Amino acid sequence: MSGLASLQVRRLAYSLWLALSCLLSPPVFAGESAAAQLKALLQPLSTLHADFSQRIFSADGYEIQSSRGEMDVARPGKLRWIIAPPMEQWLISDGSTLWLYDPDLEQVIIRPFQQSIADTPAMLFGGGADQLEENYSVSVSSSGTSNSYLLKPLVSTGLYQQITLVFADQTPTQIIIVDSLAQRTEIMLSNAQCNRVLSSEQIDALFSFIPPPGVDILQDD
Template identity: 30%
Template sequence: MKNWKKNLSVLLTATFLSSTAHAGAIDALKKFNQDADGLSGNFTQTVQSKKKNQTSSGTFQILRPGLFKWDYKSPYKQTIVGDGANIWLYDVDLKQVTKSNQDQTIGDSPAAILSNKSALDASYMLKEDGTSGDIQYVLATPKRANAGYQYIRIGFQGDKLAAMQLKDGFGNQTSIRFNGVNTKPNLSRGAFKFVVPKGVDVLSN
């Protein structure tokens, strides 16, 4: 299913970490994690493995607690929706929907930050990690040895989330750039209700 679980975990983690102007990156990150109720914008994601690099892009919408929607536009069309109880993955090319329990799918992965404001402090050790150009970074290191990630670097540009870099347990590296980030989107809960398209097979995990 085109690494959708990895996409979900990486993207949902990155999207809920931002900052406020003139604050230290860690303090700003924690404040945003505590205060943010919604987020929307665009993303470009590149996954680098030993065999190949793959770049994808799309849009996202998030409404706390626990509601999210990711629309991959390129190079393939795919939608991931979390409605608070289930996660729905719609692969347009395969004409297939996969339904899974949201709590079980997210587990204690970085994506848990979406629905649990205490997950950041509970699951990660944080430290300032310098700057590159005009982007300031925080290094988040998982406290559990089997978390699946070696580290996550979250980058901020002014008061906006700008970038994220992640290295998983297999050495694969993922880089994400964000633009058009809106920290006060006008979102309703109804926008996160997934309706299965006609003629599409539904699989359950």
């Protein structure tokens, strides 16, 4: 896999798995620590559907990329992240296999799911709430009805410096990631629908992928 493709997979995995932490948003009670509040948000959850817009900024503040699309997440490990044209990309996982499809390149990269997210915050946001305080310092700030949770790893990962999750009236609205090179990725969520009940047929349709005829298939084991 090329370095660029690997970076794309990693960034998409960041975005979607961080959004997974926002599947439900129970009320925040006064007096609870920031970590306790966030632990409540990281309890085992079911599904999330949302539209998103994503902007990436360089370390000196210049916007270098923007995209939009829609996402679906279902536990455990199922995800669908579709970036709309002109930068169309599909990231799909059924919980065991991850597909990254680039229509412009007519290429599909197939990776084992765990390999794709092992070096991201995914393990925490995939259900590792009990390890929150072991791995992160957590602080919270409020502005009106919005609460922003800032997570900083206690041990440097070499991948990211900090993550911010923003909720408005207990609804997830924004995810901000600052990586090790000080690039800033801002993801705005809209029209969020939490815990939709999906039939087995809907789950299969959303979270499986059959490569179109004629595309190059790259198997990355």
